[in-house]
Amino acid sequence: MTFIAMISMEDCVILAADREVFLIGSDGSSNSAGAIARKITRTDYGFITASGWADLIEPVKKRFALENPADTEQMISIINEEQKAFCLRAPNLSSEWIQKSTWKLSIQKDGRIVAAFYDSRVDGLSGLGHGLSMFTYPSDVTEDERSAVEEAFRAGSFLQATEDEVNRAVDRVLDAVSFLRRQGRPISREIDFAVHGKYGLVEFSEMADL
Numbered sequence: 001m002t003f004i005a006m007i008s009m010e011d012c013v014i015l016a017a018d019r020e021v022f023l024i025g026s027d028g029s030s031n032s033a034g035a036i037a038r039k040i041t042r043t044d045y046g047f048i049t050a051s052g053w054a055d056l057i058e059p060v061k062k063r064f065a066l067e068n069p070a071d072t073e074q075m076i077s078i079i080n081e082e083q084k085a086f087c088l089r090a091p092n093l094s095s096e097w098i099q100k101s102t103w104k105l106s107i108q109k110d111g112r113i114v115a116a117f118y119d120s121r122v123d124g125l126s127g128l129g130h131g132l133s134m135f136t137y138p139s140d141v142t143e144d145e146r147s148a149v150e151e152a153f154r155a156g157s158f159l160q161a162t163e164d165e166v167n168r169a170v171d172r173v174l175d176a177v178s179f180l181r182r183q184g185r186p187i188s189r190e191i192d193f194a195v196h197g198k199y200g201l202v203e204f205s206e207m208a209d210l
Helices: 054-067 072-089 091-100 143-153 163-182
Strands: 004-009 012-018 020-024 029-035 038-044 048-052 102-110 111-120 124-128 133-136 190-197 200-207
Touching: 004 038, 004 102, 004 111, 004 163, 012 102, 012 111, 012 163, 029 054, 029 124, 038 054, 038 190, 038 200, 048 054, 048 190, 054 072, 054 091, 072 091, 072 111, 072 143, 102 133, 143 163, 163 190, 163 200
Parallel strands: none
Antiparallel strands: 004 012, 004 133, 012 190, 020 029, 038 048, 048 102, 102 111, 111 124, 190 200
């Protein structure tokens, strides 16, 4: 599974994703495929990234880029339609991977910029409160390693969307990547970032320390 970080700040969302591509084993484990890919997709209204089974998540991202959904109802409709199509293509995989696959987004709602994630349990988008962060990890990352990463992103650690705070959040993500790589976890050194703030949409990539 892809390493993804989503940081919710006041009127600003930061998304970060590594470029490692994984092969999923029959036991649900994931192993590096030795390839890389960009995993954050930009629309006219924000960004979307995902972790999970590629044949399910990639059609969703492609439709977001093509159709530029502006409201949450359209976004949920695209996800639902592609879930149904995936059920038809791969009925033996759908029950497991519809639950496991995740989408994280920056969206505009009621004049504000919101960090959102798709929750298959309620078949809808939920918002991530300001000052909070959310992560996905490769399957072999341990609970202790997750706790060590998330300790640096405690509630309220990143709230005001100043340039200095955004840069600090980016540095903290890179520190987390370096830490996980030192533990031998399959995460690419190059990390893609997307910042959705009140002044627009910005994308860039950074290299984690060795």
